[in-house]
Amino acid sequence: MKDMLTKIARRIKKNIIWLIALPVILGAAGYILPSKITGSSSFTSEAAIAAGNYDHPLYNNTKEIPLLITSDAFLKQALPDKTDEDRAAVKSKLTVNTESDALITVSYTDQNKQEAESVFQAIIAAFLKNDQALFEKRAKVVRQSIGALEGETVSADAKVDKERFLYELKNTQLNLRAASVMNSEPTNELAGHGMPPKKKAVLGVLIGIAIAFMFIVIPEFFRESF
Structure with a gap:
């Protein structure tokens, strides 16, 4: 055993240069190669939208909005210049998530930055x-109801009911709101899929060490065994 360790130490000393160089070279290669072998980059646009509040069963319901935005009818309205095939492709790259009872996130990814931005903005603008339009329609109805009720002459017995109805309508008016963009991220570039360069560099170093061990230790081990 002592003789084998001595021989291994001698082989290490004799080949020290390439034993050090091999892990370094493979580590550098692992860091450089990802930029050459990974897939093409993609671009993602994303925004957080606060749902409106005017008693609409679809546009005010964050559980329904994802289905609404990704529906064929909505995408046809938002992207009228695209073909059915193009809109189907858009749907596959469009993500709408419900974050809470009042918030959704919308994101769109494409390999073309200009396309990612234009499609995303068209979808958000259409929504x-x-x-x-729905908010203004509801707000108009509430305003007209308030005006009509304020101008109505009622008996003393009905005055309490009138004031109660007015209070409820004005409360509704105060709580009405349209949807709004809470946060919009600029179009970001996403690197192609694959292991990050630093991890590949570490992997390259480890492979280099393993190869060095294999060529230094294993031959001596087999010689000692036979």
Whole structure:
């Protein structure tokens, strides 16, 4: 055993240069190679949207909004210049998540940065436009109801009911709100899939050490065994 360790030490001393160089070279290769072998980059646009509050069963319901935005009818409205095939491709790259009872996130990913931005903005704009129209319609009804009730002459017995209805309508008016973009991230570039460069560098070093061990220790081990 002592003789084997001595021989291993001698082999290590004799080959010290390439034993050090091999892990370094493989580690450097692991760091450099990802930029050459990974897939093409993609770009993602994302925004957080606070749902409106005006008693609409779809546009005010964050559990329904994801289904609404990804529906064929909505995408046809938002992207009228695209073909059905293009809109199907858009749907596969569009993500709408419910974050809470009042918040959703919308993101769109594409390999073309300009396409990612334009499609994303068109979808957000269409949703907000529809939402604003529905909000204004509801707000108008509430305003007209308040005006009509304030101008109505009632008997003394009905005055209490009138004031109660007015209070409820004004409360509703105060709580009405349209959807709004809470946070919009600029279009970010995402690197192609694969192991990060630093991890590949570490892996390269470990492989280099393993190869060095294999060529130094294993031959001596077999010689000692036979």
